[in-house]
Amino acid sequence: MNRVKSWVTYLQVAPLALVFLLFLIVPIATIVVVSFFDYNTTQIIPAFLLQNYEELLLSPVTWRTYQQTIQFALITWALTLLIGFTVAYFVAFHVRSPTMQTVLFLLCTIPFWTSNVIRMISWIPFLGRHGLANTTLMNLGLIKEPLEFLLYSDFSVVLAYVHLYTLFMVVPIFNSMMRIDRSLLEAARDAGATGWQTLLNVILPLCKPGIAIGSIFVVTIVMGDFVTVRMMSGGLSASVGLMMANAMSLLQYPAAAANAVILLLLVLFIVAAMMRLVDIRKEL
């Protein structure tokens, strides 16, 4: 490569690199540094203390909160995977016309471009004490009292997660499925495989990269979430994100920062484990 051309290349990536430097690397470094700082009720004091980590790791509340967050992530992951795979499978293999496939795929992805906060609010008329679900069930005579667990509970939190994030599974899995050479399916059928066997032994293994990408999205989003938990549980459930937000509102910045570092390490560990299954650059 000649000199001029490489100079142009660097100029072309400069905006991207600059944004990541200023708004990703430096802020994360700040979190790490501040996590060792001291603080009192009014200000943060530069220092090098391990106290923030000690307090965090020795508190049973922390462990319970992490446990609950991981539990949310696991349940959401399983549900979104199951639903997302089924939906993608239908569109990729049972819908025959390419135009129809595009239309149905778009139908699944459009909500991604609308507001999550609004989509959470929209559950209120369904799940509330006098909401559609309770009125319908009572009119049918199935229940006498309104079900209280529908809104503001772990149930509604998971429901909202599935509602918001299933499309993060649908898109990459659908993408993987569309790349499967259709003659493989024919070969499987000619070799005597039933539809079910083809699904398990041919399609599923070939969808692994899509599943891995979808899983990374869903798990990292749920692990770092706080707004869904706060809105859908009405303050009854906890999450790591919520714990950090509470520390921030009490101006305990170093405590929030220490928690952020631990969360970051945990998320990176999970992602690294899943990345072993897939080479993302090959999937584009």
Place this chain on the structure above:
Amino acid sequence: MQHGKRGPAFWLLGSFFCLFVLFLYGPTLTILILSFQGPSGGLTFPMNGVSLHWFRNLFEKQMVGDFAGSLQRSLILGAAVMLVTVVASFSAGLAFRSRFRGAGILFYLAIASLIVPSILISLGIGLLYRVLGWDPAWYSSAFGAHLTWTLPFGLLIMFAVFNRFDRRYEEAARDLGATSWQTIRHIVVPILLPSLIGVGLFGFTLSYDEFARSLYTAGTFNTLPLEIYGMTTNVTTPVLYALGTVTTGVSFLVIALSLLSVTWLRRRRARHGSDAGKAA
């Protein structure tokens, strides 16, 4: 699977798909209907008449905070993020076609930017501004925070697009004497225009709807999602739904415009496309 009659599996999976779509859109449709609730109506059914009462209520400033102001800020911010996302992703996409030092690191930074939880970015930028003694604001810190979310999407889309791009078009242009700039301006950009519109759609809507990354970075003046979130804790009238309807309306308008322009470009291309073999 590709031939013959539809089996029971088709109908079973088809019903599942319909239920899923209902699950996706049902709640949003419900608040759309309920936002036209009569003045004495509540947060749930039944409808007490039909009116535009709650929409009028929305634009009266004293009633529900600063809706008009936050909408305006979110629209401006979304447009700015869109513009930078399209330009920066496209130019980085061009650069990534050749090898350069640091390409691997930059790629992994983009992936990291996607998987690091939004709240950590928000917290980090908020802390950084605090340590430096600066005031966070929607047009500076929140702008940067949103870019860390939209740029990786833009970059990954550009990768996918350039992987399918036929470089012979560029070579042909160069052979005909076009400069690099002319090649990009008259060949590459027009061919990739539908994808660039797609990147723009991501840039605008992800910024317009972003909550977590705005939380500690928006400063004194709220963006729209922050304003809505604030309202959920103290507003218990259908004005909340009116807000939802207007916000979702804006999103749908943007999505529809993007999809329509992409379709229009495709059609036009099909009509005016190649004239190979058509010479008299």
